[in-house]
Amino acid sequence: MFKVEKVPLYAKYDGYDFPDAYGIYRMDTKACLGVVGGQYIPVQNEELHGIIREAAEVAGLTSDNVLFKELQGGKKVAFQVKLPDWTINEEDKVVRWASALNSHDGSSSLGIGLVGFRLACSNTWVTAYKGLTKVRHSWSISSKVKEMANSLIEGIERDKHDYEVAMRLFNTAYNEIDHTKFIKELIGFDLKDLQIRKMRANEEGNKLYTTKSENKFNLLSDSIDIELGSAGNNLWGLFNGVTRFTNHVEAIRKKDPDAYLYFGGGKVLTDRALEILS
Numbered sequence: 314m315f316k317v318e319k320v321p322l323y324a325k326y327d328g329y330d331f332p333d334a335y336g337i338y339r340m341d342t343k344a345c346l347g348v349v350g351g352q353y354i355p356v357q358n359e360e361l362h363g364i365i366r367e368a369a370e371v372a373g374l375t376s377d378n379v380l381f382k383e384l385q386g387g388k389k390v391a392f393q394v395k396l397p398d399w400t401i402n403e404e405d406k407v408v409r410w411a412s413a414l415n416s417h418d419g420s421s422s423l424g425i426g427l428v429g430f431r432l433a434c435s436n437t438w439v440t441a442y443k444g445l446t447k448v449r450h451s452w453s454i455s456s457k458v459k460e461m462a463n464s465l466i467e468g469i470e471r472d473k474h475d476y477e478v479a480m481r482l483f484n485t486a487y488n489e490i491d492h493t494k495f496i497k498e499l500i501g502f503d504l505k506d507l508q509i510r511k512m513r514a515n516e517e518g519n520k521l522y523t524t525k526s527e528n529k530f531n532l533l534s535d536s537i538d539i540e541l542g543s544a545g546n547n548l549w550g551l552f553n554g555v556t557r558f559t560n561h562v563e564a565i566r567k568k569d570p571d572a573y574l575y576f577g578g579g580k581v582l583t584d585r586a587l588e589i590l591s
Contacts, residue, residue, distance in 0.1 A: 314358035314381060315341045317417050322348065337417050339387050346388045347418025356415055356423070358390055364458050365392045365413050371462035372469065374411070384572045388418040391575065393428060396469065399476050401483050405544060407431050411468045412439065413461065414575070425464040426575070427472050433543060436556035438583040439575050440475060478591055483549035487541060490548065490590075496533060498589050499555070499582065504530060533558045548590050555586040 318338050324331040333351045338344065356364075358381070366376040380393040392413045399407035410428040414421070430437050497503040507527050537554030544550035559579035564570035573579045 314362065315339045315387060316357055316359075317346065317355050319349070319353070319355050337419065339417070344386065346386075347416075347420065349419035353419055355417065358415075361390075361413070361415055361423070362392060364461055365394060367458050368461035368465055369394045371458070372465035374465065374469075380410070382571060384575060385418075385569055388420075389414060389416045389572070389576070391415075391426075394465070396427075396472055399429070399479060401479060401544075401549065405431070405433055407479070409472060411465055411472070412575070413464075423461065425461075425468045427468055427475060428575075429475075431553060431556070434540065434553060434557055436553060436560045437574050438556045438559070439580050440471075440584065440587065478587070479549060481548075482552055482590055483545065483547055485548045487546045487548060487551060490551070492537070492551075495551065495589060496530065496537075499585055500529065500533065502526060502530070532562050536562060552583075552586055552590055556583055559583060 316339070318340055319335045320338055322331065322334045322336050334348050335351065335353070336345045337347050337349055337353075337355055339346055362379060362381070365379055369376040369379070374394050374396070376394070378395070382391040382393065383389075384391060392415075393410040394413070396409040396411055398409055401407065408430045410430075412426045412428045413423060414426055415423050427440050428437065429440075493503050497506070504527075507530065510526075533555070536558035537551060540554040540557050541550040544553045559574060559582055564573050564579055567573040567577075
């Protein structure tokens with residue numbers, strides 16, 4: 314795991330004042346991860362690893378094999394602690410982790426998210442960075458351990474709630490929801506909207522019309538159809554159609570797929586899908 318250092322920044326030209334600003338540099342590559350103020354206290358990855366292990370034990374979780382993941386070239390890092398797996402049915406299991414996310418670019422406090430990985434389709438989704446206890450970089454080590462343990466305990470309770478939601482989706486037939494309406498609520502348009510846009514573009518001689526939105530709609534629909542056949546003709550299949558789309562269509566196009574799924578557009582889309590279906 315790489316180390317970081319807080320380095321004061323200075324104006325390049327004489328006579329120019331420079332605000333109280335520091336760069337956070339990763340020491341193995343000397344890359345600048347972000348610019349922060351004087352009160353910002355960087356948390357080393359090794360330090361956070363120890364905090365997570367201790368907090369996990371306080372929260373009643375195993376502290377063995379805490380996984381480390383770099384995001385955005387190290388601007389953010391995640392430490393994952395194992396939670397009990399979900400069993401949807403005999404053929405459908407979801408591996409669960411509590412993920413402690415830290416930013417070295419000063420963009421956020423330490424926080425806990427919940428990560429699900431569905432074995433049947435290799436789909437990953439992340440929930441619950443919002444609403445759980447945040448841990449500030451300026452706190453003492455003992456305070457960080459205490460609050461991170463509290464956040465993990467909150468995460469465990471949230472995970473139980475999320476499992477109940479998943480089972481409710483599994484036990485709700487797909488025909489109880491309007492497919493087209495769901496997609497429109499999710500991405501903001503449906504095929505009818507696209508047809509109107511295309512017709513207006515043709516009438517106005519607008520050559521800037523592209524098929525990007527149409528392709529997105531079709532690829533999302535295809536992903537949903539696949540998962541309805543795999544996960545079952547229920548709302549759980551519909552939700553997993555969205556996670557298939559974020560994982561196997563959108564994420565693979567991104568420079569940093571994990572960042573897209575953990576806190577980018579992929580997380581936004583799955584959060585929105587759960588909000589609609591719940």
